[in-house]
């Protein structure tokens with residue numbers, strides 16, 4: 001009978017670029033238990049948003065995540081626009097869609113490279129990141145920055161797209177499409193890749209629904225869930241979108257979904273460029289937002305991104321809640337890891353395209369002995385922190401916090 | 409005293425192949441991706457002999473991104489302590505330099521230099537790969553001067569070039585960071601408390 005070995009991975013580790021701690025229990029080479037410890041990147045952005053005006057918040061919200069920065073600011077802007085009862089001009093909606101699809105291109109190419117790196121296929125990393133640079137150039141041209149483009153504003157977008165820019169985008173999109181054909185072929189027919197990625201990190205159709213997986217993770221398990229189709233926003237009501245699904249339900253399936261989605265994005269970008277309506281790019285939004293709540297969902301490259309904004313009639317939000325895609329996908333991680341080999345752990349983790357900066361918030365306790373799981377909610381967490389500091393001679397418990405702040 | 413051949417060889421090795429380790433102390437991911445970008449074909453920082461390593465015990469240069477959150481603070485210190493001497497730290501991104509947009513958040517201890525000494529600051533949100541390469545080259549030049557015994561400017565002055573755009577961006581970041589929220593958040597006062605206790 002083999003003895004169980006516990007291996008802590010992280011928070012600093014070579015394969016992932018962001019800090020997270022995984023405690024993996026092994027029986028021989030097999031993972032029998034996995035505990036995911038996140039929270040290293042928790043910076044308290046939601047709270048920071050409450051202290052600043054809506055316009056300043058866009059700047060913060062963009063920095064929730066440096067990869068899906070545009071989709072976060074879109075979601076936030078949409079929530080505020082909904083509260084203010086403003087409809088953005090069609091041209092602005094198209095530009096937002098265009099940026100979102102360009103962002104998806106760069107995000108999926110980035111993922112493809114990381115996945116290649118995790119399975120020791122560094123050539124793929126170099127190839128796909130080389131192509132990604134072209135997309136970044138376009139994003140920098142449109143928004144002015146390579147990472148946080150800052151193109152969204154309340155009521156529309158800040159920069160227009162000129163005909164010369166459209167020509168440049170077309171050229172780049174052609175190149176990316178050409179190169180991506182190779183990746184599609186690689187993903188679908190390269191036997192080593194299929195052998196390495198197939199059958200690991202399984203998350204079946206039912207489990208994907210049970211754990212609330214989103215984006216490519218759920219679509220790889222034949223859950224046709226794509227907010228662009230089911231609940232169109234921006235210009236997706238006019239832009240033709242096909243939700244790509246696959247039936248492999250493993251890491252291989254997720255790869256296939258992503259490379260095919262690049263192809264879809266290319267088509268959507270072309271559609272946006274062909275049908276870009278004329279008109280204004282922004283409308284005025286009042287500084288003070290009327291009282292109310294808004295909940296908006298969008299499809300980030302990693303899956304569903306949801307923002308909740310509550311306003312109290314002033315120029316600052318009362319509460320902002322960000323629920324990013326990776327947060328939803330973490331819940332199935334334990335299930336995906338168990339039963340697989342230690343060597344597969346990095347690629348299984350990478351396959352959900354994890355992003356910690358948008359995820360880190362709550363603490364999940366997983367007791368291996370009793371098999372019980374418990375989630376620390378805001379109130380308990382607060383009590384815990386008060387006691388923790390009390391034990392060190394600092395009493396923060398005297399500060400009262402309104403019940404309306406405890407929305408979890 | 410003149411250096412022995414052995415010492416010269418070590419100096420040369422240090423200059424020509426600095427190994428780096430990358431740690432994200434609480435970044436938005438933007439700068440991390442740019443750091444990785446710097447090693448991919450278009451920028452290819454490996455031509456300066458740089459190599460990305462997985463463990464701090466093999467590394468000479470710590471490339472650090474992001475404002476330091478309370479949870480990573482001790483890890484960052486530990487990683488720094490594990491690195492062999494002489495060690496250098498490059499802070500990449502505005503939030504690594506000063507806390508940037510996250511400065512004043514209840515869970516943020518400040519920039520990298522609030523925890524460990526920093527040699528080179530690379531501002532920019534996100535710092536462009538060109539700026540990161542520039543920082544690396546400046547660090548290597550400073551190292552060379554140090555080895556030669558030339559009274560070089562202290563490494564701290566070798567701030568990587570900042571384009572006008574990045575300067576403006578910094579100003580904006582700092583202005584918004586100045587609007588620090590003094591909300592009645594319990595962790596707020598707790599943070600200041602624990603920091604005050606440690607310094």
Ligand code: SF4
Pocket residue numbers: 063066147148435436437438439440473474475500501502503504508509532533534535
């Ligand atoms: S400097 Fe800006 S882009 Fe870089 S990690 Fe910080 S917030 Fe993100």
